[in-house]
Amino acid sequence: MSVNPFSMLLNGPGYGVHSLLNALPDQVYVKDMQSRFVFVNTATAQYLKRPAIELIGKTDHDLFPHSLADEFLAEEKKLLTSGLSLVNREVCIADPAAKPRWELTTKVALRDDTGKIVGLIGINRDITARKLAQEQLQQLNTDLARSQVELLETYENLKQTQTQLIQSEKLETIGRLSAGIAHEVRNPLATLLMGIGFLDDSLPPNTQVTDVVLNDMRDAVHRADAIICELLDFSSPRQLDLSDEDVSAVAERALLLVRHELGHRQIEIVREFTPGLPAQRVDRIRIEQVFVNLFINAGHAMPEGGRLTVRTLLDKTGAVVAEVCDTGHGVAPENLGKVFDPFFTTKPVGVGSGMGLAVAKSIMTHHGGNLTLVNRAEGGVCARIIFQNKKEAANGT
Amino acid sequence: MEPRRVLIVDDEVAFTNLVKLNLEKTGRFVVRIVNDPAEALAAAREFKPEIALLDVIMPGRDGGQVLAELRAAGFAELPVIFVTATITQRGLDERDGQINGMPFIAKPVDPKKLIKQINKELED
Numbered sequence: 001m002s003v004n005p006f007s008m009l010l011n012g013p014g015y016g017v018h019s020l021l022n023a024l025p026d027q028v029y030v031k032d033m034q035s036r037f038v039f040v041n042t043a044t045a046q047y048l049k050r051p052a053i054e055l056i057g058k059t060d061h062d063l064f065p066h067s068l069a070d071e072f073l074a075e076e077k078k079l080l081t082s083g084l085s086l087v088n089r090e091v092c093i094a095d096p097a098a099k100p101r102w103e104l105t106t107k108v109a110l111r112d113d114t115g116k117i118v119g120l121i122g123i124n125r126d127i128t129a130r131k132l133a134q135e136q137l138q139q140l141n142t143d144l145a146r147s148q149v150e151l152l153e154t155y156e157n158l159k160q161t162q163t164q165l166i167q168s169e170k171l172e173t174i175g176r177l178s179a180g181i182a183h184e185v186r187n188p189l190a191t192l193l194m195g196i197g198f199l200d201d202s203l204p205p206n207t208q209v210t211d212v213v214l215n216d217m218r219d220a221v222h223r224a225d226a227i228i229c230e231l232l233d234f235s236s237p238r239q240l241d242l243s244d245e246d247v248s249a250v251a252e253r254a255l256l257l258v259r260h261e262l263g264h265r266q267i268e269i270v271r272e273f274t275p276g277l278p279a280q281r282v283d284r285i286r287i288e289q290v291f292v293n294l295f296i297n298a299g300h301a302m303p304e305g306g307r308l309t310v311r312t313l314l315d316k317t318g319a320v321v322a323e324v325c326d327t328g329h330g331v332a333p334e335n336l337g338k339v340f341d342p343f344f345t346t347k348p349v350g351v352g353s354g355m356g357l358a359v360a361k362s363i364m365t366h367h368g369g370n371l372t373l374v375n376r377a378e379g380g381v382c383a384r385i386i387f388q389n390k391k392e393a394a395n396g397t
Numbered sequence: 398m399e400p401r402r403v404l405i406v407d408d409e410v411a412f413t414n415l416v417k418l419n420l421e422k423t424g425r426f427v428v429r430i431v432n433d434p435a436e437a438l439a440a441a442r443e444f445k446p447e448i449a450l451l452d453v454i455m456p457g458r459d460g461g462q463v464l465a466e467l468r469a470a471g472f473a474e475l476p477v478i479f480v481t482a483t484i485t486q487r488g489l490d491e492r493d494g495q496i497n498g499m500p501f502i503a504k505p506v507d508p509k510k511l512i513k514q515i516n517k518e519l520e521d
Contacts, residue, residue: 179483182482182483183454183482183483185482186482186503186504186505187409187412187482187504188411189504189505190409190412190480190482190504190505190506191409191411191412191415191505192505193505193506193507193508194412194415194416194418194419194505194506194508195415197419197507197508197509198415198418198419198422198508201419201422201508202422221505225505228485229485229486229487232483232484232485232488233485233487233488
């Protein structure tokens, strides 16, 4: 019989080592080939809540829940056969009777003088506190990332609100100004028109030139008045006269209104109406005006002719959308941000007042919808008339 | 047929002069001009108009106040047309040419249209 390989630890002159091990806060234990404890230090005994002497000869099955003990014994069996050490493995001791405990485990084979494996020595360090701190840190990181996203969203919302505020402040200023302008400009215009009417009746007949002059003057007065009226209509939108309307039918009626305007420009009209779209509660005359303004813009963008596509559809959020797309010259990128500004125009004097898109957008906003404009990759622009999404409005989003 | 008496109360002097010229040229109207709304009531008492054209925005008092004075002073049935630069034709068309039951005309207005409207109010 060979010398008990554990004798040095248990009885021998190494009592000093014994007391050293007992002084350690880490659990240190020695097991034999059957994974029975042959030595436990004080920390191990304290953790297992039994006197050290009682633990000698016990296996993990006597101390831990069955499945956990199976796991420990399986890995120890492997170690005792192969001699391969387990170093710094993090193990969670999920004892249903206690709080989860994390341990950093190292198990090394113990050999005799001949190099034969006779058991194992294990060291467990309690790392629960570190683990918890790590988890908390991770949670904090997740929270931080989430609040960063929220912060970004808030920032975006704020930016949008600011833009809207600036826009509505602009509108308010325009409203105040336009009432004053209307009074100051239309009164002289009224005098001019009365004067033109008087001359028209007073001048001798059959003077073609004076007829032309008077008509030009009358047209000029009406043109100036038309711009003021657009400004007034834009800045003081009247109450909407709401009824349930089929957007495709409204678009069709608007096409009828501009048929002369578009007809002499060699413009092909393509209708892509989606049948059976939900009716929209809108002011038909106003929405017709939105379409008419967009059609006229499309016409102006295609002086040499082209294709005007009018489309109605249900978008993926469930909102009814109408698209008006042309194959014209498009909008210069630097102007895309200004197209909805009142009086912004790139058209020659007398062709456009610069109010068409501003009025159209204002009408859509008053309907709880929106109007957007993008350049199409293949050329021309596409205007999207977005009607209020009732589901979203109902959800308050 | 006797020309109809039209009172026009408007602070735009040139406009009132041209309205007078246009109306009287037809031989069917005689026009009394009042450019200071404070003088409207006195002028009406003297002139005894069959119809009044009232501007809305004037210094001192507005067209509505002038009408209230006239109504209170015995011109209860006098037909009145408000002529104003502050409402658009589209806005008027949507209200059948009336605001609070009163006929309105948007400036600038063609003389022929103005005459037509005056005749209509005189007939009613």
